[in-house]
Amino acid sequence: MPLRLILPNMVTLLALCSGLTAVRMAYESRWEFAVGAVLIAAVLDALDGRVARLLKGTSRFGAELDSLADFVNFGVTPALMLYLWILKEAGSLGWIAALAFAISAALRLARFNVALDDPDKPAWAVQFFTGVPAPAGALTVLIPIYWGFLGVLPQWPEFAPGVALYTIGIAFLMISRLPTYSGKTIGTRIRRDYVLPLFVVAVLLVALTVSYPFQVLALVSALYLVSVPFAWRSHSKLLLADKNLASDDDGDCEDTDLDHLGDRHKDDAS
Template sequence: MDDPLLDRDAGVTGEPIQKRRRLRNVPLRLLLPNLVTLLALCAGLTGVRMAIEGRLELAVYLVVAAAALDGVDGRLARLLKGTSRFGAELDSLTDFVNFGVAPALILYIWGLNGLGHVGWIGGLILAIGCALRLARFNVALDDPNKPAWAGLFFTGVPAPAGAIGALLPIYLDFLGIPRTPIGTPLVLAYVIAVALLMVSPLPTWSGKQLGARINRAYVAPALIAAALFVALLVSYPWLVLATVVIGYLATMPFAIIHHRRLVAGDGATTSAQPKGGDLG
């Protein structure tokens, strides 16, 4: 008896029409976020090439561009309802290259190579810290017991912020701050500290919900502020990046205090609830 689902043109294979269509037709909304992710990967890898060629300013620009694109692809996927497991895995692999490998190599080529093997170990620690941070983040996504406010925080410094922050010594160098004999060891200590912050249990503000909803009255001021920030970043890139990194590090104690208050509030709510065995 003939199966109505079989394609008459499928020949001897008898492949179902529905299966062939499912494999052949992929919605464009699923591809766009992944294309942005691949564009970010190209930026990060090209940044490594620029560093090897001695064009360090352009190398840093490309890592910053990769971080900006990393913030776009996730929001674009959620906006288009194009999230997928494939996209999440691709994003993690891209983040490791852009925010682990690329900054480590750029820092080593810029100045850590003056410490020889010790400088290379510092770059390795930064890359390893990024890899561990991303692996922990992926595991935490599957935790069903997270409270509702958990989305306000990251555990540790996120990979893009860690990469932008690790490059702070280069920003200061481009601003004209002279290097001293103890400057390179201090840079090494700072890079290792950033790697430790990425894998630390310290809570940091995520910013994922920032801009998700905005009052109509603040739309125009927000657009003006964004345009002003971009203009300042283009005109004074190293000063703006250094200020952003220092400001971000300064917010960490406030994020810890905020997190502790929310945890304490949950604990107080739980203790105030009647126990299951109290029947009155």
């Protein structure tokens, strides 16, 4: 097999190793490393598809492997981490919340794979996902852990039912029909005068994440949740524009048909 087909799958397997390592770190109560491993898995998940497209190494095998890895990394791993962190204090409710999140991740990934084969999607649909994607769901559902390290949400048993309800809420966002920003069209082409500032921003973002990981993750996750209503509004506007355009086209067709009909009556009369 050519190396260009193997490299993207190696990136996917590295992401899977990182996600599974997060489970080990959680069992050992090394939460900083557990959260960091999930973050690394999310970064690698964003890279493997781009590497495949860059090297022209996309394959059906790679797509299936990516979905299986995403289920483990962003479905099973966050659910187990939250359960070990605080959900176990809620008893059966905590375990039900963990199950709901993991199952929702599987359903969301299955729906995403099916949607790839839809030929009727408009061109602008690439700007949106249907529901919260699995990596974003994993990073946002871990907000209670971020808050715990920031002193906002201590590991008190009294908070466990609330965290369970929050976990179930994120699970429903993953399987919902709400449009969310995909970010796929961002960064495809960069203006020359933006290249150097982009490097500086990227370095600052990495430095801040390394130095203040829980602050940055808590802020970014909160901003992502806030962006969901704006994505829904943008999606609704584009959908309405498509409907108006379709109705205009139908009206033009009807006018054309009437013109032809009128011409036919004139011919018959003559």
